[in-house]
Amino acid sequence: MNSENAKNKEVHNFIEQIILEDIRSHKNEGRVQTRFPPEPNGYLHIGHAKSIFLNFGVAEKFGGNCNLRFDDTNPEKEDVEYVDSIKEDIRWLGFDWGNREFYASDYFDQLFEFAVKLIQKGKAYVEELSSDEIAAAKGTPTKPGKESPYRSRPIEENLKLFKLMKEGEFEEGKKVLRAKIDMASPNMHMRDPVIYRIKKVPHHRTGNKWNIYPMYDFAHGQSDAIEQITHSLCTLEFESHRPLYNWLIEYLEIFPSRQIEFARLNLTYTVLSKRNLLELVKGGYVNGWDDPRMPTISGLRRRGYTPASIRNFADRIGVARRDGMIDVALLEFSVREDLNKTANRIMGILDPVKVVITNYPEEGEEWLDAINNPEDEAAGSRKMPFSREVYIERSDFMVDPPRKFFRLGPGREVRLKHAYIIACEDYNTDAATGEITEIYCTYDPDTKSGADITGKKVKGTLSWVSVRHALPVTVRLYDKLFHKEDPLALQKDDDFKNYVNPDSLKTIQSVVELSVQDAKPGERFQFLRQGYFCVDPDSSAGNLIFNRTATLRDTGSKKHG
RNA sequence: UGUCCCGUAGUGUAACUGGCAACACGUCUGAUUUUGGUUCAGAAGAGUCCAGGUUCGAGCCCUGGCGGGACAACCA
Numbered sequence: 001m002n003s004e005n006a007k008n009k010e011v012h013n014f015i016e017q018i019i020l021e022d023i024r025s026h027k028n029e030g031r032v033q034t035r036f037p038p039e040p041n042g043y044l045h046i047g048h049a050k051s052i053f054l055n056f057g058v059a060e061k062f063g064g065n066c067n068l069r070f071d072d073t074n075p076e077k078e079d080v081e082y083v084d085s086i087k088e089d090i091r092w093l094g095f096d097w098g099n100r101e102f103y104a105s106d107y108f109d110q111l112f113e114f115a116v117k118l119i120q121k122g123k124a125y126v127e128e129l130s131s132d133e134i135a136a137a138k139g140t141p142t143k144p145g146k147e148s149p150y151r152s153r154p155i156e157e158n159l160k161l162f163k164l165m166k167e168g169e170f171e172e173g174k175k176v177l178r179a180k181i182d183m184a185s186p187n188m189h190m191r192d193p194v195i196y197r198i199k200k201v202p203h204h205r206t207g208n209k210w211n212i213y214p215m216y217d218f219a220h221g222q223s224d225a226i227e228q229i230t231h232s233l234c235t236l237e238f239e240s241h242r243p244l245y246n247w248l249i250e251y252l253e254i255f256p257s258r259q260i261e262f263a264r265l266n267l268t269y270t271v272l273s274k275r276n277l278l279e280l281v282k283g284g285y286v287n288g289w290d291d292p293r294m295p296t297i298s299g300l301r302r303r304g305y306t307p308a309s310i311r312n313f314a315d316r317i318g319v320a321r322r323d324g325m326i327d328v329a330l331l332e333f334s335v336r337e338d339l340n341k342t343a344n345r346i347m348g349i350l351d352p353v354k355v356v357i358t359n360y361p362e363e364g365e366e367w368l369d370a371i372n373n374p375e376d377e378a379a380g381s382r383k384m385p386f387s388r389e390v391y392i393e394r395s396d397f398m399v400d401p402p403r404k405f406f407r408l409g410p411g412r413e414v415r416l417k418h419a420y421i422i423a424c425e426d427y428n429t430d431a432a433t434g435e436i437t438e439i440y441c442t443y444d445p446d447t448k449s450g451a452d453i454t455g456k457k458v459k460g461t462l463s464w465v466s467v468r469h470a471l472p473v474t475v476r477l478y479d480k481l482f483h484k485e486d487p488l489a490l491q492k493d494d495d496f497k498n499y500v501n502p503d504s505l506k507t508i509q510s511v512v513e514l515s516v517q518d519a520k521p522g523e524r525f526q527f528l529r530q531g532y533f534c535v536d537p538d539s540s541a542g543n544l545i546f547n548r549t550a551t552l553r554d555t556g557s558k559k560h561g
Numbered sequence: 562u563g564u565c566c567c568g569u570a571g572u573g574u575a576a577c578u579g580g581c582a583a584c585a586c587g588u589c590u591g592a593u594u595u596u597g598g599u600u601c602a603g604a605a606g607a608g609u610c611c612a613g614g615u616u617c618g619a620g621c622c623c624u625g626g627c628g629g630g631a632c633a634a635c636c637a
Contacts, residue, residue: 175635345596
């Protein structure tokens with residue numbers, strides 16, 4: 001095979017290979033049907049995005065469909081608030097599930113009938129042992145369990161009792177329905193798993209209709225069957241459930257969906273489990289589920305990430321069965337890659353210091369052409385006001401700069417982007433703090449951008465904002481939420497929250513050029529030489545708030561000051 | 562002490578039914594540049610956990626180790 005063929009050849013992950021093989025062998029008439037099955041008990045995060053892109057992506061790729069199905073079998077923890085946010089997030093990621101929006105709770109009647117069928121087959125029984133007693137009799141992974149004294153109850157009695165459970169005759173915890181499988185199985189999930197429990201809790205969709213609710217193992221696979229899901233993709237921790245999943249297909253005689261597990265996403269400097277994320281929210285470590293430091297979809301959106309950048313990220317990380325940890329740098333690369341092509345450039349000075357151009361007319365003012373995006377000609381250009389006093393970045397000036405510092409210092413020359421070359425003549429410092437208060441420069445009128453007749457070359461180009469026209473804004477500088485690469489790799493008694501980065505958010509007052517004064521929440525920009533920023537919804541008419549999405553890649557400035 | 566899964570450059574993923582290990586990120590050079598961004602050119606970096614076996618040939622197959630992970634919620 002030559003290199004061109006190799007290039008054109010599409011690479012399929014192991015799941016796609018299975019599906020391809022199923023299509024080839026005409027399994028399920030070649031039909032591909034997947035589903036994304038969130039439990040509405042929390043917000044979606046980047047790990048779910050991996051699953052969404054996998055499930056919807058694979059359906060799209062092979063001419064199938066992907067259902068959105070809420071796994072809402074535990075009314076204690078679930079709420080419509082989450083249903084709404086989940087739908088919003090999936091839509092934002094770019095997927096449309098049409099009318100294929102389902103709920104496990106829609107199948108409760110059917111699920112109940114499945115349970116009855118299992119009882120009738122002698123494959124389920126009503127248990128009266130307490131939760132603790134059941135656990136105690138279950139054995140351990142290395143020791144077999146003991147059979148319950150209620151295990152051999154007659155079918156009719158099981159049927160009667162189960163119906164009474166449904167009718168609310170018993171208190172919570174008094175009885176459960178268990179599948180009758182094998183208490184000695186090396187697989188704990190096969191040791192007579194509980195499949196229905198009593199919960200006298202109103203459900204966000206079925207209200208007070210039910211006193212009993214099915215467990216995950218008796219709802220998920222059955223919902224898959226009802227929806228004729230061909231490939232049921234889930235994460236590795238469900239692997240040991242698969243024998244039970246298949247056992248129920250056999251005894252319920254339902255559509256044989258195939259469960260396939262893949263490794264969940266782990267990211268460096270990040271936690272990705274609803275439980276941990278909830279702790280961060282509840283403990284006030286962040287300002288809610290959509291805090292831009294959160295790896296939630298809503299957090300990433302607010303941070304300024306684009307759906308395309310997340311999709312590219314998902315494509316790059318691939319899908320496999322081995323556990324790993326992805327470097328967040330890859331996620332950052334993915335946003336920069338996208339924003340570099342799409343975000344308009346503006347001047348934003350994070351930490352301003354004033355430069356006075358002493359030979360520029362006091363009241364002088366001119367509007368200079370500034371290209372919006374060198375990567376996208378269609379983005380056009382704008383006019384920027386220039387005047388005698390401009391702000392530059394404080395870090396762009398050094399009194400005694402090292403050799404490779406390409407910016408401003410006494411006696412040095414730099415170009416102000418889109419404007420003139422200036423030369424530093426003098427500066428003032430605050431007597432008390434030694435901080436630079438003002439820098440004095442002269443400009444060369446013959447070096448105007450686009451009309452430079454001197455041919456002069458300088459090593460540095462600075463961003464700037466005219467003092468008189470500057471727009472004060474608030475900027476939130478975000479950094480990693482944790483300073484530990486794997487916050488969950490802990491000694492006992494340690495807590496991942498001890499590794500929250502105290503500098504993950506710095507709020508500062510900055511200035512930006514006038515042209516963005518009408519920017520709307522969600523709009524993204526590149527502050528030239530600084531990074532990508534996104535207007536936060538907290539912004540008000542008089543005060544724009546920018547969230548830093550990511551810094552620009554920086555290959556040198558740190559080394560040289 | 563059980564069962565199952567996994568083990569390829571620093572990280573992640575590839576390598577069609579066995580045919581001399583590839584791509585991306587990261588790292589490092591150099592060029593270009595009115596963003597120390599982008600782009601372009603290039604480099605270093607694994608001999609595929611180990612040991613046997615089958616084979617003309619093994620990252621792919623077999624056996625045995627070693628290492629990592631999962632599993633004992635009336636959670637999903």
